[in-house]
Amino acid sequence: MKTIDCRNMACPAPVVTTKRALEEAGGETVRVLVDAGAPRENVARFAANRGFRVAVEEADGGFAITIGSGEGAPSAPAENPARQGRTVMLITSDRLGDGPEDLGRLLMKSFIITLLDQESLPDRMMFLNSGVLLTTEGSEVLQALEQLGNRGVEVLSCGVCLDFFHCKEKLAAGTVTNMFTTAEALLTAGSVIRL
Incomplete structure (x- = not known):
């Protein structure tokens, strides 16, 4: 499982960093460390809207979002x-x-x-x-x-x-x-x- 740290990042960096990590992961589960509030909500919603399984838990003074392949998870970005x-x-x-x-x-x-x-x-x-x-x-x-x-x-x-x-x-x-x-x-x- 790949872990990325998006704590203390300003919007939209947590979502952009997560997107890149998911593209590079090739189907592997990604764990994203984020701050409470908008970063947690935005990253979780971003992944869920793309068909990934999302689990959120408190960790290290913030939150850890585990993003795994779901039924609708894209294997590659849509062409257009x-x-x-x-x-x-x-x-x-x-x-x-x-x-x-x-x-x-x-x-x-x-x-x-x-x-x-x-x-x-x-x-x-x-x-x-x-x-x-x-x-x-x-x-x-x-x-x-x-x-x-x-x-x-x-x-x-x-x-x-x-x-x-x-x-x-x-x-x-x-x-x-x-x-x-x-x-x-x-x-x-x-x-x-x-x-």
């Missing part, structure tokens, strides 16, 4: 994931447009609520910068985001952005993500819609 045609909606502000702030917030609220009436929905909604404020306590669109999540839309908020706005503990819709997942999602999407 963009052909899957996933739609990613990138929301980088809590308001829509460049006009008055109050109008921009009203437009964003209306847009997100209006998505509930659409037949075609994005596969992922990724919230960055002040866009993460839409996914935290006090947001007027939390119910709509929860309903979109129930319809299969993956709602992801940037962990660095949540930390910057001091609201990670107030996340109320979706899950925390990292820059590696964001970059990968954008680069492999069939289409990206930026608001």
Whole structure:
């Protein structure tokens, strides 16, 4: 079993390091040492989303994530994931447009609520910068985001952005993500819609 130490690494280094280790391991089990919080969540989610078996345990003042081959674990990276045609909606502000702030917030609220009436929905909604404020306590669109999540839309908020706005503990819709997942999602999407 290969062990890698990703403690004290800033986002997205733990995920990137884990990805490389899994590619080099050739099916061998990999044990990843990470800090609590976002690193533990991001690495475990990254591996699980790719079909690996994931076991998490406390170890050495942090956590050890054991990643082994699962039924769906890829033996080699997919050649061109963009052909899957996933739609990613990138929301980088809590308001829509460049006009008055109050109008921009009203437009964003209306847009997100209006998505509930659409037949075609994005596969992922990724919230960055002040866009993460839409996914935290006090947001007027939390119910709509929860309903979109129930319809299969993956709602992801940037962990660095949540930390910057001091609201990670107030996340109320979706899950925390990292820059590696964001970059990968954008680069492999069939289409990206930026608001």
